[in-house]
Amino acid sequence: MTHTFDALAKPLAGVKVLELSQIMAGPTCGLMLADLGADVIKVERFPQGDDARRYRREGDSGLPPSFMILNRGKRSVALDVKRPEGRQALMRLVAQSDILTENFRMGVMERLGLGYEVLREVNPALVYTSITGYGRMGPLAARGGFDLILQAFSGLISVTGEDGGDPVKPGVSIADVNAGILAAFGSLAAYIQRLRTGQGQRVDTSLLQASMQQMYWYAAAYFSRGIVPKPAGTAHPLIAPYQVYKCSDGGLAIGGANEVNWGRVAQVLGHPEWLEDPRFNTPDIRLANRRELEVLINDILSSDTRSVWAARFEEAQVPCGPVQTVGEALDHEQTRSVRMVVDVPSPEGGTMRALGAPVLFGGTSYIAERPAPRVGENTAEVLREFGFDAEEVDSLLESGAAHQNHEAVSDLTQAA
Secondary structure, eight states, rough: OOOOOHHHHHHHTTEEEEEEEETTTTHHHHHHHHHOOOOEEEEESSSSGGGGGGGTTTTTSOOOOHHHHEEEEETEEEETTTTTTHHHHHHHHTTTTTEEEEOTTTTHHHHHOOOHHHHHHHHHOOOEEEEESSSSTTTTSSOOOHHHHHHHTTTTTGGOOTTTSSOOOOOHHHHHHHHHHHHHHHHHHHHHHHHHHHEEEEEEHHHHHHHHHHGGHHHHHHHHOOOOOOTTTOOOOOOOEEEEEEEEEEEEEEEHHHHHHHHHHHHHTOOOGTOOTTTTTTHHHHTTTTTHHHHHHHHHHHHHHHHHHHHHHHTTTEEEEOOOOOOHHHHHHHHHTTTTTEEEEEOOOOEEEEEEOSSSSSSBOOOSSOOOOOTTTTHHHHHHHHOOOHHHHHHHHHHTTTEHHHHHHHHHHHOO
């Protein structure tokens, strides 16, 4: 079911965001702001636009699904900012905008004449949010950043993988996605401060910071006792039993996170004597003997299926959950209930499924319902809204400093 809301009721209604970002980290920030009602204007080069527009699997048609899922709710303006007239057009957009996001390698925006010090002269109230690889200071600041590389550099990969095995990369782009979340968080904090002071500011985050922010408990172990953690599969670094165990037909995550739940786990498994067993009778001893406990639990669980064991643990009020495939998780009724799978308009017409906003307001989520744009789909429309007259728009288009996707305009006309 598609949820439609009054645009003016959304928390960020009226906030104008210029997204000079591409691929994943910056667009994640923009998506979160768009879902909350901000007018996110994606400023792209042409003809290729955001590099993610070319991330296709065999069989994909139209806009790539990976691009559409991160760029719905946005409008696309295609400008050649290397041309003086294109750069000046962007300056006019900047003068009337609230937030600008960019995720270029450090120094690129400055070489284009679009660094913070330049743009703050145009708009002192501008919140200028940058996502870099390693941060804007320090010996590695000039390096470019990629999710895989920063997950490795931050130590995150070193603690991921099976106990005793080689480290592996997590299956998701943690650095990119978390950097986008942090950029949105920082942008809104700076915007709130601007409402009080009238002044904008630069906001910086990086893939390094986004990766290392995940390491709280590992950092605590290292800072307090010099412990260098190793991969431990799905096990927890501080408590046991708290990991995925093996039933006859797949994995089941079980959380014996405290003494009450540990007692319930032992009862369900038919071994109440474990509560007094010197190998398992205190939390620190259970953690030290986690591998031995894992073998014992797996041996018992292998006698039946995930659903059977899950029912037993749930009846005993033990936290548990099956290891689902991505498809099983996305198709689950609970996922729909919390609005994490929603129906949104497709650029090809009709609707498509997408991930929803991960925050509810009064039990309801706000969803940006505009489909992901083609490159330059909204160039003329946006320029007119920002005060360019017809002659100025035509001049920019004719000079090649701006591009309007006429196919998109035709599609919209036919749809109307």
